[in-house]
Amino acid sequence: MRNLSKSKLIAFRQCPKRLWLEIHRPELREDSAATQASFAVGNTVGNIARQLYDPQGKGVLLDAQRDGFDAVFKRSAELLSSDQPIFEAGYAIEGALAFADVMLPVWEKGKKVWRMVEVKSSTGVKDYHRDDTAIQAYIARKAGVPLASIALAHIDSEWVYPGRGDYRGLLKECELTDEAFSRTDEVAEIIASAQKVAAKKAEPKIVTGDQCGTPFACGFFDYCQAQEPQAKYPVHWLPRIQSSALREYIDANPALDLRDTPDDLLNPLQQRVKLHTLSGATFFDEQGAVAELEVHTLPAYFLDFETIQFAVPIWKGTRPYQQIPFQFSLHRLGRTGKLEAQAFLDLSGNDPSRCFAEALVEVCGKSGPVYVYNAGFEGARISELAERFSRLATALRAIKERLVDLHPITKANYYHPSQCGSWSIKAVLPAIAPDLSYEELDGVQNGGMAMEAYLEAIHPDTSDERKAEIERQLLAYCGLDTFAMVRLWQFLSGRHDLKL
Numbered sequence: 001m002r003n004l005s006k007s008k009l010i011a012f013r014q015c016p017k018r019l020w021l022e023i024h025r026p027e028l029r030e031d032s033a034a035t036q037a038s039f040a041v042g043n044t045v046g047n048i049a050r051q052l053y054d055p056q057g058k059g060v061l062l063d064a065q066r067d068g069f070d071a072v073f074k075r076s077a078e079l080l081s082s083d084q085p086i087f088e089a090g091y092a093i094e095g096a097l098a099f100a101d102v103m104l105p106v107w108e109k110g111k112k113v114w115r116m117v118e119v120k121s122s123t124g125v126k127d128y129h130r131d132d133t134a135i136q137a138y139i140a141r142k143a144g145v146p147l148a149s150i151a152l153a154h155i156d157s158e159w160v161y162p163g164r165g166d167y168r169g170l171l172k173e174c175e176l177t178d179e180a181f182s183r184t185d186e187v188a189e190i191i192a193s194a195q196k197v198a199a200k201k202a203e204p205k206i207v208t209g210d211q212c213g214t215p216f217a218c219g220f221f222d223y224c225q226a227q228e229p230q231a232k233y234p235v236h237w238l239p240r241i242q243s244s245a246l247r248e249y250i251d252a253n254p255a256l257d258l259r260d261t262p263d264d265l266l267n268p269l270q271q272r273v274k275l276h277t278l279s280g281a282t283f284f285d286e287q288g289a290v291a292e293l294e295v296h297t298l299p300a301y302f303l304d305f306e307t308i309q310f311a312v313p314i315w316k317g318t319r320p321y322q323q324i325p326f327q328f329s330l331h332r333l334g335r336t337g338k339l340e341a342q343a344f345l346d347l348s349g350n351d352p353s354r355c356f357a358e359a360l361v362e363v364c365g366k367s368g369p370v371y372v373y374n375a376g377f378e379g380a381r382i383s384e385l386a387e388r389f390s391r392l393a394t395a396l397r398a399i400k401e402r403l404v405d406l407h408p409i410t411k412a413n414y415y416h417p418s419q420c421g422s423w424s425i426k427a428v429l430p431a432i433a434p435d436l437s438y439e440e441l442d443g444v445q446n447g448g449m450a451m452e453a454y455l456e457a458i459h460p461d462t463s464d465e466r467k468a469e470i471e472r473q474l475l476a477y478c479g480l481d482t483f484a485m486v487r488l489w490q491f492l493s494g495r496h497d498l499k500l
Contacts, residue, residue, distance in 0.1 A: 006098040012194040017206040029219035049119040059085030091143035098139040113148035123157040137180040138187040149177040163316030233258035237421030289413040289492040296369040302331040304481040315351035326352040329478035349458035357385040361395040375405035433487040443473035
């Protein structure tokens with residue numbers, strides 16, 4: 001019998017096949033960039049937690065990767081007689097092992113016991129966190145730890161960073177002792193069931209489904225999906241699958257094809273996607289699009305933001321996971337058809353918010369529509385800037401009032417089969433402007449890559465040459481976003497007279 005780590009037991013809770021593959025075919029796992037980024041965030045939050053729970057620096061940090069599991073298990077048991085905080089203490093029982101983020105000595109009725117705190121980078125307590133703490137408590141207690149309580153510490157998204165490295169208040173604790181301790185029998189059954197799966201010679205026969213992305217994106221999804229029959233026109237191309245009847249039908253029919261999906265289960269938009277995907281014919285209500293756009297006259301502005309967010313804020317006055325805009329691109333189309341491009345990009349490493357807001361007010365003028373593609377995003381960022389900078393609030397809110405969202409206009413009036421059910425600008429652009437391509441951009445080609453590039457650019461170890469290269473890539477990427485909107489506006493409004 002192998003000792004299963006807590007992470008593998010959580011993997012089993014998500015999907016038994018995932019556990020089996022992690023043990024027997026780990027080379028098949030392909031974690032996405034987002035998953036890898038979440039690991040880095042977790043490490044950052046863990047470092048802050050050690051500062052908060054051990055402000056005097058008297059605690060002991062154990063490292064199983066460096067010293068080996070057996071050495072850490074032994075040292076963890078020895079440290080139970082000390083009065084020091086312990087970080088990454090390891091405990092093992094027959095069939096399972098776990099490492100505790102934080103162990104704190106406390107005194108109850110003249111006797112020393114221990115309080116365990118599991119630290120998460122989320123902004124609340126999720127169901128799998130409850131499994132996590134129950135498993136941690138079970139293993140620790142079975143291993144002989146006099147565990148009196150267990151809590152989960154998560155990020156308080158309303159906390160505002162006061163600066164100067166003061167992160168007191170970043171984490172909020174949720175007491176889970178009673179719940180975790182009451183699940184002893186359940187955790188024992190989880191371990192036993194997971195052991196049975198781990199011992200199997202063949203992987204479990206489980207088809208892909210909602211469990212592949214909940215609560216985590218599974219790194220084995222591509223492998224599992226490749227083992228299944230593939231629909232020519234996958235049902236997941238349908239937008240906004242929300243009705244319970246359609247969901248039940250999809251669950252009951254793996255690898256469902258649009259051709260076999262009953263029309264009476266589909267809403268009008270889904271029926272349009274199905275019809276035009278299968279027929280190969282483009283849907284375009286040109287009159288409808290022109291009617292929606294002709295109420296907005298020139299000059300017009302086309303605007304796009306790039307943002308960064310930090311689980312642990314680095315700039316005074318900002319909140320955890322707050323979207324901080326560091327770049328915008330703007331194209332201005334004048335009454336004569338003249339097109340001008342302007343941009344803002346701050347790679348200094350300082351909080352770009354105020355300079356961003358000032359530049360935005362300067363370039364957006366006083367009147368004329370400001371086209372965006374998803375007004376909810378840009379609108380929310382503008383509102384946040386207005387709240388932070390009162391001197392600019394009136395001008396910023398005036399810009400927000402002028403926002404015109406091209407996304408719903410496009411969705412209501414246009415669909416090309418190549419979109420595969422998506423109305424992202426990157427899905428629409430190849431159909432209406434095939435001469436433009438994100439794939440031909442050097443380096444940065446999407447929002448995720450833009451955030452990664454920004455973080456690299458502001459890192460103190462990044463050379464001036466590399467920083468200049470990143471600057472060119474970011475300006476090109478964000479500039480294409482707004483020029484793509486110009487071309488989309490031209491297409492939808494029928495302004496083919498303009499040479500753009």
